[in-house]
Amino acid sequence: MSCSGCDVYDVIVVGGGLIGAAAARHLAEGGARVALIGPDEPADPKQHLGVFASHYDEGRVTRVLDRDPVWAELAQRSMQRYAAIEEASGITFHTARGYLRVDHDEATHAQVASVGSSFGVDADVLRGEEIGRRFPVLRAADDLLGLNELGLAGFINPRRLVAAQKKLGQISGVQLVTDVVVLT
Numbered sequence: 403m404s405c406s407g408c409d410v411y412d413v414i415v416v417g418g419g420l421i422g423a424a425a426a427r428h429l430a431e432g433g434a435r436v437a438l439i440g441p442d443e444p445a446d447p448k449q450h451l452g453v454f455a456s457h458y459d460e461g462r463v464t465r466v467l468d469r470d471p472v473w474a475e476l477a478q479r480s481m482q483r484y485a486a487i488e489e490a491s492g493i494t495f496h497t498a499r500g501y502l503r504v505d506h507d508e509a510t511h512a513q514v515a516s517v518g519s520s521f522g523v524d525a526d527v528l529r530g531e532e533i534g535r536r537f538p539v540l541r542a543a544d545d546l547l548g549l550n551e552l553g554l555a556g557f558i559n560p561r562r563l564v565a566a567q568k569k570l571g572q573i574s575g576v577q578l579v580t581d582v583v584v585l586t
Contacts, residue, residue: 411437416583423567430574437581438571443561453582458468465501465555467518467525469510474517481554491569495562501555502528502537506550507584511547518549526550 411434415426418440426438464481468474469500484496505511518525527538528548534541536550568578 408435408562411435411577413437414439416440418564418568418578418580420564420567421557421562423571427567427571427574430571430576435545435575436571437569437577439581439583441582442580443484443564460559460561461557462560463501463556464496464550464558466521466523467501467514467549467555469513469517471517475519479523484535484554484558487563487566487570491566493562493569495555495559495566495568496554497558499556500553501551502533502548504533504542505553506545506546508547511549515549518551519528526552527582566571 404459406482406527413429414437415422415429415435416439418426418438422438422440423573426436430436441453444452466474466478466481481496488496503514505514515525526549528536528550530542530544530546533546533548542548555563568576572578
């Protein structure tokens with residue numbers, strides 16, 4: 403079957419959320435002809451009854467400190483790109499405010515600290531009352547162990563990040579199809 407006048411794509415990405423929007427942008431920047439299919443974010447989330455392209459909430463914690471070195475590395479690579487994505491798109495989505503991790507278990511604390519150290523994370527080690535002094539809204543038992551990651555750790559607005567990725571994707575040639583995909 404031939405289709406005269408139909409658009410032809412190298413890749414069609416189904417799902418315009420965090421992963422789909424980024425994948426579409428990177429594929430297009432690499433030279434692929436890309437269509438990204440997924441609904442727009444609702445203008446009024448409180449009144450919206452359908453699906454969202456990304457997330458129902460407004461914030462996701464972003465930090466390197468993790469027990470798993472793979473997740474730590476992926477997080478660090480992502481955070482290092484946020485400023486460039488914000489600048490190129492004109493859409494701010496990242497707020498660097500730090501991250502506090504608190505553990506009871508010394509082995510877990512040591513593992514997270516070791517992984518963080520291997521990635522050069524700037525983190526203060528806090529214990530018990532020290533956590534409460536640094537963060538007056540918290541009362542911490544004496545046996546708690548804290549790691550306060552500084553630097554780029556903080557939070558992102560996932561919907562604004564998706565908007566930034568889509569905008570940069572369109573600049574690179576991504577064709578946006580704002581529809582819900584239904585499997586039949």
